[in-house]
Amino acid sequence: MNEQTGTPSWWEPEALAFRQRVLEEIEGLSPPELAALAERLNREQEEFLAGRALCLYPGANRMSPRVRALLASSAATRASEGHPGAKYQTGLRWMEEAEVLAVGLIRRLFDAPYAEVRALSGSMANMAVLNGLTEPGDVIFSLSTPVGAHISHQRVGAAGYRRLDIHTIPYDVENWEIDLEALRREVRASPPRLIILGASLILFPYPVREVREIADEVGAVVLYDAAHVAGLIAGGVWQHPLREGAHVMTASTYKSFGGPPGGIVLTADEDIARRVDRAIFPGLTANFHTNRLPALAVAAAEMLAFGSRYARDCVANAQVLATAFQEEGLVVAGAEKGCTAGHMLALDVRGNGGGRAAATALEAAHIICNMNLLPWDSPKSVRDPGGVRLAVHEVTRWGMGPEAMKEIARLFRAVLVERRPPAEVRQRVIALKARFDTLQYCFPVDENSGGEYI
Ligand SMILES: Cc1ncc(COP(=O)(O)O)c(C=O)c1O
Known part of the structure; x- marks a missing residue:
């Protein structure tokens, strides 16, 4: 780092150039102008995402209006340490009640005895499980990155920070399946403390029962990371990890679940719940952004009311889109296995210029998805992988159905196969989006709802 300019020399050249451009732009602006610039950036981002783009990035969603309104609460900046009803801080009675409410709704939605809702993100939920249930040096098994493992399962993320000895779950790439016999052998040879299922590229269910049986041989815990599929599980269209034998499940609350940012941990095991509770506080949080909990409660209530229809519509849309793409x-990718069992799809774009070029060309046309490794890719090709990953939950929330899915497939063709000019495709994207301007599967905005702040 240059100590005078603070230039982070380890950044990528394009990141350095971007940073430089912004710094030059703001040079000499007065404080009110700087504040106005920040507000304008926020407004323009919002207008783009809501009105001019097709958001198909799997790790994102749009919150309902009532959930969004609650996030503006001043409770955001109140530390709330300990258990509701016995906090270290005083004056937060209403938020303490909201915390119990959020926990109750999440328990009910996922049919889980214990729910931890204070983690600020799915990564932190994973970290809480790892910190609570493992010791540095313990063996864990997780999937490889090309097969979809999240960084928090890997050396560079939470698992590495916990100094775990990470082994890779053997995987049959051709059939998109865990190689259970090889896993059994490897688990016997190097007994793990924990086995992590679940991934960022999650197209098909995992053999949770079989993995639990293998884990039981050596007394290992099975963690199912449902970051992406929490909305599908809540809606009853995806395997239920705890019912199938996972000891503990983590998830993000803002991806397919559609709630505020955050992470949850679910379990039926009292000892695991106690350990995770301690890992969250005093381990990882003090202020856990208390405003998120009334928002999470509203999102969970919306899921209770509309979740099964939402989840069914997501899966139906993904099926239509997969066929239309073909x-x-x-x-x-995975066409021989039915393309997907959920809301996510992966395109093998090796014949369309590769993942990086494809995602960039799609972005130029206002179609947002991401380049992604596919199971057969080398982990080293992470900056130009063979695939593009996308999911339909956000466009489904905007009310798009089968006809819109077919138009989306035609737009992908226009960009990736016909290589039409981005400006031309962009106009079609904007026209499509304009037909779907009201978010579905959520409660109507009501002036008396308590979502407005004074
Ligand atoms: C499988 C998986 N786990 C965990 C996470 C982390 O979630 P968060 O963004 O809430 O930290 C992700 C995020 O994309 C993920 O794909």
């Missing part, structure tokens, strides 16, 4: 000449 009809438009695109290669859907």
Whole structure:
């Protein structure tokens, strides 16, 4: 780092150039101008995401209006340490009640005895489980990155920070399946403390029962990371990890679940719950952004009311989109297995210029998804992988159905196969989006709802 300019020399060249441009732009602006700039950036981002883009990035969603309104609460900046009803701080009675409410709703939605809702993110939920249930040096097994493992399962993320000895779950790439016999052998040879299932590329369910049986041989805990599929589980269309034998499940609350940012941990095991509770506080949080909990409670209530229809519509849309992609000449990864069992899809774009070029061209047309490793890719090709990953939950929330899915496939064809000019495709994207301007599967905005702040 240059100590005078603070230039982070380890950044990528394009990141350095971007940073430099912004710093030059703000040079000499007065404080009110700087504040106005920040507000304008926020407004323009919002207008883009809500009105001019097709958001198909799997790790994102749009919160309902009532959930969003609650996030503006001043409770955000109140530390709330300890258990509701016995906090270290005083004056937060209403938020303490909201905390119990959020926990109760999440327990009910996921049919889980214990729910931890204070983690600020899915990564932190994973970290809480790892900190609570493992010791540095313990063996864990997780999937490889090309097969979809999240960084928090890996050396560079939470698992590495916990100094765990990370082994890779053997995987049959051709059949998109865990190689259970090889896993059994490797687990016997190096007994783990924990086995992590679940991934960022999650197209098909995992053999949770079989993995639990293998884990039981050596007394290992099975963690199912449902970051992406929490909305599908809540809606009853995806395997239920705890019912199938996972000891503990983590998830993000803002991806398919559609709630505020945050992470949850669910378990039926009292000892695991106690350890995770301690890992969250005093381990990882003091102020856990208390405003998130009334918002999470509203999102969970919306899920209780509309979740099963939402989840069913997501899966139906993903099926239509997969077929339409194939009809438009695109290669859907995992096609031989039915493309997907959930809301996510992966395109094999090796024949369309590769993942980086494809995601960039799609962005130029206002179609947002991400380049992604596919199971057969080398982990080293992470900056130009063979795939593009996308999911339909956000466009489903905007009310898009089968006809819109077919138009989305035609738009992908226009960008990736026909290589039409981005400006032309962009106009079609904006026209499509304009037909869907009201978020579905949520409660109507009501002036008396308590979502407005004075
Ligand atoms: C499988 C998986 N686990 C955990 C996370 C982390 O979630 P968060 O963004 O809430 O930290 C992700 C995020 O994308 C993920 O894909």
